[in-house]
Amino acid sequence: MSVKVENLEKSMAKITVEVDAADFEKAIKKSYDKDKNRFNIPGFRKGHAPLSMIEKMFGEQVFYEDALNVVLDETYPDAAKESQLDIVSRPEIGVDQIGKGKNLIYTATVAVKPEVKLGEYKGVTVEKADTTITAEEIEKRLDREREKNARTVEVEREIKKDDIAKIDFTGYVDDKEFEGGKGEDYDLTIGSGTFIPGFEDQLIGHKAGEEVDVNVTFPEEYGAKELAGKPALFKVTVKSVKEKQIPEADDEFASEVSEFDTLDEYKKDLEKQLKEEKEKQATTANENAVVAKVVENAEVELPEPMIESQLDNMYYDYAMRLQQQGIPMDQYLKITGLTADKIREQMKPSAEKNLKNSLVIEAVMNKENVTVSDERLEEEFKKVADQYKMKYEDLMKSVSDKEKEDMRRQVAFQETVDLLVSEANLVAPEKKAEENSSAQQ
Secondary structure, eight states: OEEEEEEOSTTEEEEEEEEOHHHHHHHHHHHHHHHGGGOOOTTSOTTOSOHHHHHHHHOGGGGHHHHHHHHHHHHHHHHHHHHTOOBOSOOEEEEEEOOTTSOEEEEEEEEBOOOOBOOOOSSOEEEOOOOOOOHHHHHHHHHHHHHHTOEEEEOSSOOOTTOEEEEEEEEEETTEEEEEEEEEEEEEETTSOOSSTTTGGGGTTOOTTOEEEEEEEOOTTOSSTTTTTOEEEEEEEEEEEEEEEOOOSSHHHHHHHSSOSSHHHHHHHHHHHHHHHHHHHHHHHHHHHHHHHHHHHSBOOOOHHHHHHHHHHHHHHHHHHHHHTTOOHHHHHHHHTOOHHHHHHHHHHHHHHHHHHHHHHHHHHHHTTOOOOHHHHHHHHHHHHHHTTOOHHHHHHTOOHHHHHHHHHHHHHHHHHHHHHHHSEEEOHHHHHHHHHHHHO
16 A cells, blocks of 8 residues: 655645555455345356356446445555544545556545644733622522422413413414424423414414414425425414413522522522622633634634534534434424524534634644643542542543543643633723723824
């Protein structure tokens, strides 16, 4: 096997790999052994026709595609390593030469980690996150706690906004029921926007026991293309109406939901909780602001295949989270009217932001020579062990070398961010505004 590397524009590269004809012949034989049972050749028992006969009947290229995949699995990882490129995407494979008795020549076009040109990264000025707690915020937190402790009570009146209506429904398009348009005993919160626009509003004013014709139009970008943009009729039966009854904010409520006897004591505790939360949020906000400024000052151009690989990972993670909640991705797409492409489009700004942040922080880390000692690494794994109530020794038995290096890298990244924040100039909003005004003059 020989490997040649050609650097292309925009952080792309092409790896050309030449594989000996004998190795390609072996790959063809492997493909034949795996798939020969698929062929029915007159005069031979199924699976017993020789390779030459199958090639004569179906053409000598019959096993080329599978053989190419065998060769790629066997050679590409070594070729990528030999190229010494920092590859950040899946390869786009092309075939330059393939055939009996010939060396196989294929190309792998890949994105490589782009160069980062750092600008100013020490002493950047950003607006400091505010940690002030207002009386309004305390009242909002109190209202949230009241909402959490609300009772749901069935009522005999007309439906209004924020009620929960239990409904049966059947949907029709062109006078025919459509798949996924039927439901029974569905609890619909009016005003939640769960259903197609206009559906929930048409239930307002109706009572339990009534049958309602709901006329809506599916959005033009609805996920199920056969329904997109079409008018639909839903036959709805209202089975019950419930409302939320929110408890009063008084001493009785405070004593029921907390360890305190009075509302004033409870509100002071809510203020304390808010302060702790806001300080944690401020730490994260300050980090994000500093990193954003450092990234803004840097120059980095992301190759498109790198972004696509990041989107693949993000989409897969999203699908797995939905699956853990019992919602398969195909069902989620149907419910929401979204498509896989639309979700990826929505994710793209975050993918680009995450990649740029990571690349720029890594560039600072390397320039500042931020390293993590074995002792520091041990501290982090001990925290993990405590979190999962495990003995440190037992945890480390299950940790691979790769996981150790991943943790070392995570810690180094965080220490780099900490360094940037410690060097930054965090100013109050009014002071930053004054500085910007002075700079413009």
